[in-house]
Amino acid sequence: MTKISGHTKIVGIIGDPVQHSRSPQMHNAAIAERKLDYIYVPFHVRSGELREAIEGFKALNVLGVNVTIPHKRAVMSILDDASREATLIGAANTLIFCDGKVYGDNTDAQGFLQAMAEEGIDVPVGGSAVVLGAGGAARAVVVALALSGLNLITIANRTEWKANQLEKELAPTSETAISVVDLASSQLNAAIHSADLLVNTTSVGMKDTDQLLIDLDSLSPDTTVYEIVYTSPETPLLRIAREKGCQTIGGIGMLVHQGAIAFEKWIGIVPNVETMRIALEQALYPKEL
Ligand SMILES: NC(=O)c1ccc[n+]([C@@H]2O[C@H](COP(=O)([O-])OP(=O)(O)OC[C@H]3O[C@@H](n4cnc5c(N)ncnc54)[C@H](OP(=O)(O)O)[C@@H]3O)[C@@H](O)[C@H]2O)c1
Known part of the structure; x- marks a missing residue:
């Protein structure tokens, strides 16, 4: 003390x-x-x-x-x-x-990137990311990724107008294309399948009983899954991603x-x-x- x-x-x-x-x-x-x-x-x-x-x-x-x-x-x-x-x-x-x-x-945007670097995982410059959520943390994550030179960021959020608002505000500030898709759509499954990085910025996963937000059937082992919820060391999303052979990053970093x-x-x-x-x-x- x-x-x-x-x-x-x-x-x-x-x-x-x-x-x-x-x-x-x-x-x-x-x-x-x-x-x-x-x-x-x-x-x-x-x-x-x-x-x-x-x-x-x-x-x-x-x-x-x-x-x-x-x-x-x-x-x-x-x-x-x-x-x-x-x-x-x-x-x-x-x-x-x-x-x-x-x-x-x-410092959230830099913190997000530094935690990734610490795990030895590069930002997929020229590649694509899917970001789940459009709240405060999502704003920091999308800015961090857009400033890092991604080609495409796809945002999906329960309340779609918030994702559209985020896209409208951030798209003019970077060369990264930003698109918004519905959480339950086939476009989201396709975006997840081809994504280099999938980031959960929603609060889903804070409780062990939380249902998964998305269908992970299309998740490829080549995709890195980054969970920013930190209330448990391994959320259901991280467990499934690990079982599928994906590289994973938890929220504590x-x-x-x-x-x-x-x-x-x-x-x-x-x-x-x-x-x-x-x-x-x-x-x-x-x-x-
Ligand atoms: N690791 C870190 O350093 C760090 C930093 C900041 C935040 N976080 C964590 O990130 C999470 C979000 O924080 P925030 O500040 O962005 O909160 P926020 O601004 O309140 O945003 C919450 C987000 O979660 C979504 N959401 C909440 N409940 C949902 C549900 N049942 N189904 C689907 N979507 C749901 C919201 O969707 P709607 O728009 O539809 O409501 C919104 O996109 C929290 O767990 C927080 O602890 C971690």
């Missing part, structure tokens, strides 16, 4: 709810290992109080905060400035306070890397990602360890 004094600098996370977040364990483990005089604190901030909370952080010299549901998009209108990625994604997951101003960034990038932006020191991963696994999967 960090020894707190008047010199201790504060970083943290805002959300509603925020009690479930495991980011405090992950960041505080990295802080403790480096013997830094910092502490990472969860702050419960309700939607109607976001602006006041940001003003409060400025006044209290808080260094920076992560942003989680439901504030990632809403916070954009309060920022003094934002990174290119946050602007493209339309959401910030990391805020930095400096000289009375607040700067917004989004993205969570670790988006956090590590934010840590470095606030503190100026590269944290030990292995320490962060172990702290997260202990917090998320106590029974499996």
Whole structure:
């Protein structure tokens, strides 16, 4: 436990709810290992109080905060400035306070790519990906892939207008073709069959009892399956993909890397990602360890 004094600098996370977040364990483990005089604190901030909370952080010299549901998009209108990625994604997951101003960034896209690289899997430049979902995380994943030079991204979401909106916003910003298909369509099966990468960004898989969102009959062993849900080490989607012989990537790597990038932006020191991963696994999967 960090020894707190008047010199201790504060970083943290805002959300509603925020009690479930495991980011405090992950960041505080990295802080403790480096013997830094910092502490990472969860702050419960309700939607109607976001602006006041940001003003409060400025006044209290808080260094920076992560942003989680439901504030990632809403916070954009309060920022003094934002990174290119946050602007493209339309959401910030990391805020930095400096000289009375607040700067917004989004480390989810980089975290997604770094976790893939860590597994030794290349982004399929010139190839194709299928992205399931069109929520906040999907926006970061589609931006990450579009900026990496894919030829085609196919998006399928339960609420189709949200996928269409995502396509409309992002298509003009990149050379990657983006198409939207119905979740239950044969076009989706064909897109999955020929995809180099299939990414689940929906919250389906958070519970062991969740039904699979799609028919995986057309999934080829040559497709890499990336699951960003991290509530269990192997979701039903990942299990089936592994049994079919696909390379698989779980969600914990993205969570670790988006956090590590934010840590470095606030503190100026590269944290030990292995320490962060172990702290997260202990917090998320106590029974499996
Ligand atoms: N690994 C990481 O670092 C990381 C980072 C961010 C998020 N995540 C995880 O990614 C997941 C999504 O987060 P988010 O921020 O994108 O949430 P969000 O903005 O609320 O989006 C949720 C998405 O899931 C879909 N969905 C939810 N329930 C569904 C169901 N029963 N059937 C079909 N589709 C369903 C939604 O479809 P509709 O549009 O039809 O509602 C939407 O596309 C969560 O599990 C979150 O923990 C992981």
